[in-house]
Amino acid sequence: MIINVARKELKSVFASPMGWVILSLLMFAFGTQYLNGVNDYFAVMSGAMRPAERTGVTQFVGQSIYGLASFIMLFAVPLLSMRLISEERRSQTLPFLFSAPISLTEIVVGKFLGLVAFLSILIVFIGAMLTTLNIWSDIDFGFLLANSLGLLLMVASFSALGIYFSSLTQQPVIAAILTFIALFALMMLDRFFAGDPANILGSLSLTRHFQSFSNGLIDTADIAYFILFAVTFLTLTVRRLDADRLRG
Amino acid sequence: MNNFTVEAIELTRLYGGREAVSNVSFTLSKGEVLGFLGPNGAGKSTTMKMLTGNLAPSNGSVKICGIDMMENPKEAKALIGYLPEMRPLYKELTVDEYLTMAARLHRVSSKHIKNAVETAKERCGLGHMSKRLIENLSNGYQQRVGIAQAIIHRPMVVILDEPTVGLDPIQIRDIRALIREVGGEHSVIISTHILPEVEMVCDQVQIIDKGKLVFNGSIDVLKRQRIGNKLLVGLHNPPNVAELLKITGVSEAEALSSGLIRVRFEDGATPAEAIVQTAVQHGWGLHQIAPDQTSLEDVFMQLTYQEQAIVQEQAAA
Numbered sequence: 001m002i003i004n005v006a007r008k009e010l011k012s013v014f015a016s017p018m019g020w021v022i023l024s025l026l027m028f029a030f031g032t033q034y035l036n037g038v039n040d041y042f043a044v045m046s047g048a049m050r051p052a053e054r055t056g057v058t059q060f061v062g063q064s065i066y067g068l069a070s071f072i073m074l075f076a077v078p079l080l081s082m083r084l085i086s087e088e089r090r091s092q093t094l095p096f097l098f099s100a101p102i103s104l105t106e107i108v109v110g111k112f113l114g115l116v117a118f119l120s121i122l123i124v125f126i127g128a129m130l131t132t133l134n135i136w137s138d139i140d141f142g143f144l145l146a147n148s149l150g151l152l153l154m155v156a157s158f159s160a161l162g163i164y165f166s167s168l169t170q171q172p173v174i175a176a177i178l179t180f181i182a183l184f185a186l187m188m189l190d191r192f193f194a195g196d197p198a199n200i201l202g203s204l205s206l207t208r209h210f211q212s213f214s215n216g217l218i219d220t221a222d223i224a225y226f227i228l229f230a231v232t233f234l235t236l237t238v239r240r241l242d243a244d245r246l247r248g
Numbered sequence: 249m250n251n252f253t254v255e256a257i258e259l260t261r262l263y264g265g266r267e268a269v270s271n272v273s274f275t276l277s278k279g280e281v282l283g284f285l286g287p288n289g290a291g292k293s294t295t296m297k298m299l300t301g302n303l304a305p306s307n308g309s310v311k312i313c314g315i316d317m318m319e320n321p322k323e324a325k326a327l328i329g330y331l332p333e334m335r336p337l338y339k340e341l342t343v344d345e346y347l348t349m350a351a352r353l354h355r356v357s358s359k360h361i362k363n364a365v366e367t368a369k370e371r372c373g374l375g376h377m378s379k380r381l382i383e384n385l386s387n388g389y390q391q392r393v394g395i396a397q398a399i400i401h402r403p404m405v406v407i408l409d410e411p412t413v414g415l416d417p418i419q420i421r422d423i424r425a426l427i428r429e430v431g432g433e434h435s436v437i438i439s440t441h442i443l444p445e446v447e448m449v450c451d452q453v454q455i456i457d458k459g460k461l462v463f464n465g466s467i468d469v470l471k472r473q474r475i476g477n478k479l480l481v482g483l484h485n486p487p488n489v490a491e492l493l494k495i496t497g498v499s500e501a502e503a504l505s506s507g508l509i510r511v512r513f514e515d516g517a518t519p520a521e522a523i524v525q526t527a528v529q530h531g532w533g534l535h536q537i538a539p540d541q542t543s544l545e546d547v548f549m550q551l552t553y554q555e556q557a558i559v560q561e562q563a564a565a
Contacts, residue, residue, distance in 0.1 A: 004352045008338075011349070015340040096336035096397070099300045100353040101326035246304045 001102045005110020006117060009084070013118050022076060026122055033068050034129055037061035058140040059216070062130055066147045066214055069126060070207075073119070073155050074183055080118065081162025082176035084111050085237070090170045098245070108163065108237045112230075115159045116152075123148050123155070143216040150213020153226035154206060158183055160230035160237075167240045251277050253327075253405050253435040254299065258308035261294050261459075268294045269459045271308075276452065278404075281431035283450030283467075284439035291459040292439040293333055296409050299437070300330040313404055326355055329398035333409040335390055336397075339383035343374055343393055346382055347400060354401035368396040371429070373422060388419040395423065399430055406430055408438045412445060424449050478540035479511045479520060484533025491530075495522050510540055 013019035041060050048054050088094045097107050127148050133139050161182055166175040186206045193202030202208065206229075209222040254276040261269040269291040276282050286292050297303035299310055301317050301324065310317040312324040338346055347365045356364045369375050372392040377385060382393055391411065398406055411427065412420045427449050430436055440446060446453055446467070453470050455463040463470070486509060492501040497519035500512040513519045520537060527534040 001353075001355075004349075008349050008353070011345065012338060012340055015345075091339075092332070092334035093336040093338060095297075095300075095302050095330065095332045095334075096338075096350075097353070098302045099325055099328060099330040099332075100350075101322045101355055102353065103322060245302065 002106050002110045002113060005097070005102065005107055006114035009111050009114025010118060013080070013114070018080075019118065022080065023121065026072060026076060027125055029072060030065055030069065030122075030126055030129065033065050034061065037064045038133075040064075056140060056143075057133055057137050058130070058143050061133065062143055062147055063214060065126060065130065066151060069122075069151055070154055070210055070214075073151075073158055074187060075180070077115075077119070077155060077158035077162050078176040078179035078183065081115055081159055081179060082166055082172040084115065084163050085166040085241075086169050086172045086175045090172075094244075104238050104241050104245075108234055108241065112156075112159055112163055112234055115163070116156050119155045119159070120152060123151050126151075140216070146213050146216045146218050149218060150210050150222075153213075153223065154210050157206060157226050157229040157233075160233035164233040164237045164240070167237045252311075253278050253313055254282075254437070255311040255314075256295075256299065256308070257311070259295065259298055259305050259310065260307035261291075261298060261303065262306045267459050269298070269305075269456075272456070272459075272461050273308075274454060274461070274464055276405075276435050276437065278435055279432060280451045281427065281436045281438070281449055282452040282454065283446035284437060284454050284456065285441065285443065285446055286439075286456040287441065290456045292456060293409055294459075295456070296330075296407055296437070296439060297332075300328055300407055301325055302330075302332075326401075327404040329354075329401065329403035329406045331394045331398040331408045331411060333413075335394040337382050337390060337393060339381070342379055342381055343369070343385075344378045346393065347396055350397045351400050354403075356401050364400050364402075368400040371399065371426060372396040388415045391415060391419075391423070395426065402434070404434055406434055406436045408436070410439055410441075412440065412442065420445075479513070479523070480536070480538050480540040481509045481511055481523060481527075482507065482534070482536030483509065483527065484535060485531065487530065487532055492523075495519055495526055497522065508536070 038057075038061060041057055044060075045054060085094075088097070102110075127144055130139070130144055158179075162175070162179045165178040165182065166172070168178070169175050183206070186204065188205075188207075190202060190205035190207040193199040193205075196202065209225045212219045212222050252275045254274075256272060256274050259269055259272045260267065272291075272295055274282075284292050284295070294303065298305045299312075299317075301310075301321050304318075310324075312327045315324040315327070317324045338349075341349070344365060347368060348361055351361045351364045351368075352358075369378065372395050374389065374392055374396060377389060377393075382390060385393065391414065395408065395411060398408065408427070412423055415423060424445065427436055427438060431449070431451075438449070447470075450467055453463065453465065453467050454461060486503065489501045489503065489509075492498055492509070492511060497513045498511055499514050502510045502512075504510055511519070511523065524534060524537065526532075
């Protein structure tokens with residue numbers, strides 16, 4: 001049943017040009033970054049004579065692409081998540097889902113998975129693009145895997161937050177703006193507390209938890225953080241929709 | 249085990265202290281069509297939302313084929329097909345895509361989906377619209393998609409909120425025929441404020457006013473109340489009213505401004521024949537005689553008015 005809701009979401013993303021446009025625009029951005037990364041690699045490495053200055057091509061190109069991806073997702077996810085519930089609220093299609101034999105949790109998780117599935121198309125493409133480096137060099141697949149997992153978890157957290165804000169309003173644009181502000185604040189939190197690394201608020205930052213993944217390290221503490229983050233906002237969304245039913 | 253497909257028990261819904269629906273109870277058996285009548289804002293849609301689990305009742309409970317909506321919402325919802333007042337259509341999809349999705353969400357097994365979609369389209373006259381985007385369909389066809397969506401999984405109970413609003417007369421006739429057809433095998437609840445519609449398609453009628461049930465019974469009771477015991481008589485040379493009263497069975501006669509005379513008779517009496525005979529004998533120039541039907545509107549007004557009167561009396565006492 002969750003899968004059916006997810007399929008429905010995917011279908012409506014691809015039924016409008018929105019899905020295709022976002023996919024192609026983002027792939028264009030990542031492709032350009034990839035090309036620049038490879039060019040820069042040769043430029044930088046030809047100047048780096050000592051072995052200590054040399055880094056692998058995977059890390060050099062990968063870090064720049066995944067860094068850009070996590071930044072671009074900050075804009076892309078709110079645009080995609082904004083319509084998930086608010087649009088249905090506005091066009092009054094929610095009763096269609098509410099009167100079907102599926103629970104609220106299944107609806108919310110289905111929508112969430114639909115969006116994450118769409119975004120993981122991008123993650124797979126990025127991974128495939130970087131794998132092409134393997135044709136002429138020997139790349140570090142572990143690094144690629146850690147980064148992809150990190151990006152996936154971060155995108156999932158973004159989506160969960162986006163769905164929650166989407167459930168609060170009837171206006172998709174408001175949902176997008178709120179999501180963007182909240183995500184931006186969570187990303188920047190790290191900078192505000194840069195002087196005090198032990199601060200609890202600083203450790204709430206999404207960037208900090210993405211950091212270890214971007215260095216190629218899979219840390220269960222960070223995985224737990226992202227999963228908890230997503231589960232919290234999905235639960236809040238279910239409760240918000242339940243309040244509709246109770247209070248109307 | 250009783251045969252009730254829908255049982256509503258003392259449904260009450262409060263909106264911020266105001267009772268939108270109060271203490272509504274009724275039952276519906278298999279194969280019956282129930283008409284839900286009421287003026288705007290009477291609580292029809294709210295009741296329907298509660299029946300379909302879209303809204304939680306403040307008090308009372310709903311059972312679909314014996315399954316409690318509160319305790320087992322998934323099982324209960326699987327037995328219901330619902331078309332809300334605002335059609336829940338995803339306009340960016342085609343008719344086929346939308347109906348396939350509806351079938352899937354209503355647990356139609358994957359090998360039967362195609363069949364179910366075809367059947368639903370055929371029943372709603374949508375066969376040639378399969379590949380069209382819902383957005384581009386006319387209002388009437390969109391309404392049919394809405395109905396197709398509600399019957400696609402062959403539910404035990406079909407609940408349609410104002411299904412004929414905004415349709416042209418031919419479409420209304422088609423939809424009514426469809427409701428009758430669906431009502432043959434399943435239970436149907438429709439809400440409307442068009443009274444003749446109720447008479448045409450429903451077996452049971454409920455009139456709801458200000459959240460309270462004011463009439464609940466078979467359509468025949470309502471019809472009987474409607475036909476009543478009055479005749480309209482048209483005479484070219486009308487006699488004195490007293491003359492008419494001499495005819496056996498006639499209890500009251502009253503000249504109307506339109507030139508016709510309204511004759512009331514006693515229960516059980518059939519004075520029509522006697523009136524015609526007398527009129528011919530005396531050369532009154534009879535040109536018209538017909539039963540004076542109270543319109544359903546009048547009955548409806550009476551029922552809702554009675555309720556008000558009672559409340560006022562209670563308030564005064």
